[in-house]
Amino acid sequence: MSILLPSGALQLQADVLVIGGGPAGTWAAITAASQGAKVILADKGYCGSSGATAPSGTGVWYVKPNEQLREEAKASRYDMGGRLAEHRWMDRVLDRTYENMNRLGHAGYPFPIDDDGNLHKRGLQGPEYMRLMRKLVKKAGVKILDHSPALELLVDEHGVGGASGVQTQTGDAWTVHAGAVVIATGGCAFLSRALGCNVLTGDGYLLAAETGAQLSGMEFSNAYAISPTFSSVTKTAYYSYASFYYEDGTPVEGAGSKRGRSIIARKLLEGRQVYAKLDLAPEEIKPLLRVNQTNFFLPFDRRGIDPFTDLFPVTLRLEGTVRGTGGIRITDETCATSVPGLYAAGDAATRELICGGFTGGGSHNAAWAMSSGSFAGEGAAAYAKKLGSHAADRKLQSVSTSVITNTAPASSAKTEEIVRAVQEEVAPYDRNLFRTEQGLKGSLQRLDGLWKEQRNQAVELSANGVKAREAQAMTATARWMYNSALARTETRGMHKREDFPGLDAGQHYRLISGGLDQVWVKPEAVNETPSVKEVVTP
Amino acid sequence: MIEVVSESRCVSCNQCVSVCPTNVFDRGDDGIPVIARQDECQTCFMCELYCPVDALYVAPDSEQVIGITEQEAEHLLGGYRANVGWGKGRTPVASHDYMYRLSQFARF
Numbered sequence: 001m002s003i004l005l006p007s008g009a010l011q012l013q014a015d016v017l018v019i020g021g022g023p024a025g026t027w028a029a030i031t032a033a034s035q036g037a038k039v040i041l042a043d044k045g046y047c048g049s050s051g052a053t054a055p056s057g058t059g060v061w062y063v064k065p066n067e068q069l070r071e072e073a074k075a076s077r078y079d080m081g082g083r084l085a086e087h088r089w090m091d092r093v094l095d096r097t098y099e100n101m102n103r104l105g106h107a108g109y110p111f112p113i114d115d116d117g118n119l120h121k122r123g124l125q126g127p128e129y130m131r132l133m134r135k136l137v138k139k140a141g142v143k144i145l146d147h148s149p150a151l152e153l154l155v156d157e158h159g160v161g162g163a164s165g166v167q168t169q170t171g172d173a174w175t176v177h178a179g180a181v182v183i184a185t186g187g188c189a190f191l192s193r194a195l196g197c198n199v200l201t202g203d204g205y206l207l208a209a210e211t212g213a214q215l216s217g218m219e220f221s222n223a224y225a226i227s228p229t230f231s232s233v234t235k236t237a238y239y240s241y242a243s244f245y246y247e248d249g250t251p252v253e254g255a256g257s258k259r260g261r262s263i264i265a266r267k268l269l270e271g272r273q274v275y276a277k278l279d280l281a282p283e284e285i286k287p288l289l290r291v292n293q294t295n296f297f298l299p300f301d302r303r304g305i306d307p308f309t310d311l312f313p314v315t316l317r318l319e320g321t322v323r324g325t326g327g328i329r330i331t332d333e334t335c336a337t338s339v340p341g342l343y344a345a346g347d348a349a350t351r352e353l354i355c356g357g358f359t360g361g362g363s364h365n366a367a368w369a370m371s372s373g374s375f376a377g378e379g380a381a382a383y384a385k386k387l388g389s390h391a392a393d394r395k396l397q398s399v400s401t402s403v404i405t406n407t408a409p410a411s412s413a414k415t416e417e418i419v420r421a422v423q424e425e426v427a428p429y430d431r432n433l434f435r436t437e438q439g440l441k442g443s444l445q446r447l448d449g450l451w452k453e454q455r456n457q458a459v460e461l462s463a464n465g466v467k468a469r470e471a472q473a474m475t476a477t478a479r480w481m482y483n484s485a486l487a488r489t490e491t492r493g494m495h496k497r498e499d500f501p502g503l504d505a506g507q508h509y510r511l512i513s514g515g516l517d518q519v520w521v522k523p524e525a526v527n528e529t530p531s532v533k534e535v536v537t538p
Numbered sequence: 539m540i541e542v543v544s545e546s547r548c549v550s551c552n553q554c555v556s557v558c559p560t561n562v563f564d565r566g567d568d569g570i571p572v573i574a575r576q577d578e579c580q581t582c583f584m585c586e587l588y589c590p591v592d593a594l595y596v597a598p599d600s601e602q603v604i605g606i607t608e609q610e611a612e613h614l615l616g617g618y619r620a621n622v623g624w625g626k627g628r629t630p631v632a633s634h635d636y637m638y639r640l641s642q643f644a645r646f
Binding site: 044110124288 | 555556580583588597598599600618621624632636639640644
């Protein structure tokens with residue numbers, strides 16, 4: 001099927017193109033292939049090591065199909081998420097996660113064994129998981145394009161029909177025409193160097209919005225992880241065993257990894273360095289902690305720090321929508337977007353449906369990635385099948401806001417300047433974590449200016465051009481975030497308004513957004529289902 | 539960030555060139571990969587983990603280059619891969635009994 005053009009450009013045809021090769025993308029690919037679709041997966045980096053999951057360990061929202069356990073699981077983040085999740089979605093994600101985790105066991109993932117001799121499936125080690133997923137993708141007959149970021153989506157009057165981009169290691173262009181496209185490019189952490197997150201720059205949001213697709217929950221985009229100041233390792237879970245101190249060893253009153261994270265942020269804002277020590281970890285579990293998150297201890301071991309007994313300086317590192325819950329709006333159970341032929345999965349999609357406005361970090365995001373990936377893979381395969389032979393004779397055109405060209409002058413200095421300017425708006429705690437009308441408006445004015453600067457600029461078909469598109473995506477993402485944050489005049493989930501510190505029952509809705517030059521935001525009702533069963537506790 | 543490529547250990551498989559998500563390495567003319575874009579390194583340790591001969595060292599510092607030499611890093615090479623349980627004759631840490639034991643105390 002592949003036609004190698006004289007220029008070295010790769011032109012391919014498929015039923016389904018998956019953009020992004022993390023957990024959501026790989027599940028989408030193998031699921032679409034299992035429906036008989038010819039699938040191509042393009043990853044910006046390397047499918048198997050790219051993204052937030054691969055370098056980490058994660059819990060998984062794996063709950064046995066027992067009514068009481070399931071109700072408890074659903075209730076766990078429901079209130080914290082501002083009651084924006086939907087029971088119907090939580091049910092189907094719990095079902096599909098259960099099924100897919102069992103499939104991983106059959107496929108050879110080395111789960112530990114519990115006391116009853118059964119596989120214990122409540123977590124996944126990223127390197128192991130993603131190495132296996134790559135193997136399964138290949139086994140399913142999917143063609144993988146590594147180091148092949150998508151720069152633009154291709155559409156016609158019927159909807160999305162492919163994408164093109166560049167292979168960064170060779171400089172060659174690639175184009176894939178496909179009946180349907182799944183966006184699984186992850187969230188946006190604004191190049192904050194949070195573990196594995198520097199490939200997550202909101203590219204898929206921009207690609208989707210350029211076709212007219214909508215976003216949802218972009219105000220839930222201010223997740224910050226605790227990490228040592230010197231390190232990329234952003235595993236916050238273990239900080240539930242931490243106490244926080246000033247340099248002289250006096251405790252930081254009220255600081256904590258969960259409810260006290262704001263206190264840490266306020267101290268850091270005051271210019272006071274905060275230190276941590278995992279001194280609340282009981283002696284008997286220390287060896288267990290070491291094994292469970294091998295990468296958590298790696299920076300400490302290499303620096304000669306014993307995190308159980310030594311103080312080390314910490315910071316709050318922006319994880320944006322990676323651990324937030326906002327993303328591309330999903331319009332039906334197949335994870336379709338509002339644009340025909342375009343699907344979204346994983347962190348690229350909104351996770352409000354299962355965790356509302358509270359963090360999707362860890363087990364929920366992992367469950368969502370494997371479930372939404374499967375749903376989108378099925379949906380995209382069915383859609384492509386319905387198109388049938390028409391897919392081949394479509395007249396597709398780019399809808400990029402930039403002209404992608406071979407001849408644009410590379411200006412990496414300019415791109416770096418824009419990235420720094422965007423980071424200056426989204427990273428500071430007093431702008432993004434603690435939000436105010438005045439602060440948001442000021443940021444938006446500057447971000448709108450940055451967008452105008454980049455609008456219609458020619459983008460080189462090269463690694464430099466990829467960076468320029470990332471800068472555009474981050475600028476656009478920040479604008480959807482802050483316009484949504486401005487519209488939600490209350491505090492709900494992770495979205496904190498200093499000027500509206502309470503929850504307003506009148507704003508129990510999701511906020512959808514979109515637009516590029518003119519950003520718009522509007523409320524969308526939460527689909528309350530009567531199937532909510534009250535758990536009767538004896 | 540990635541700081542060391544040990545020429546004496548490297549077998550020129552160029553796995554690191556392939557697996558690095560941010561494309562930090564280039565293939566060298568002599569077959570030994572070159573750290574071509576160090577500032578792109580996101581300190582995710584994946585190259586180190588995939589190196590079959592423990593020839594790479596990623597310093598834990600994600601914000602700056604510390605300038606550690608191969609000699610200084612010698613005793614640290616391969617430590618992460620050993621902990622993850624990758625490599626011949628090792629058992630993946632994923633199947634370690636402690637994964638299950640910890641869940642008896644806490645749910646992460």
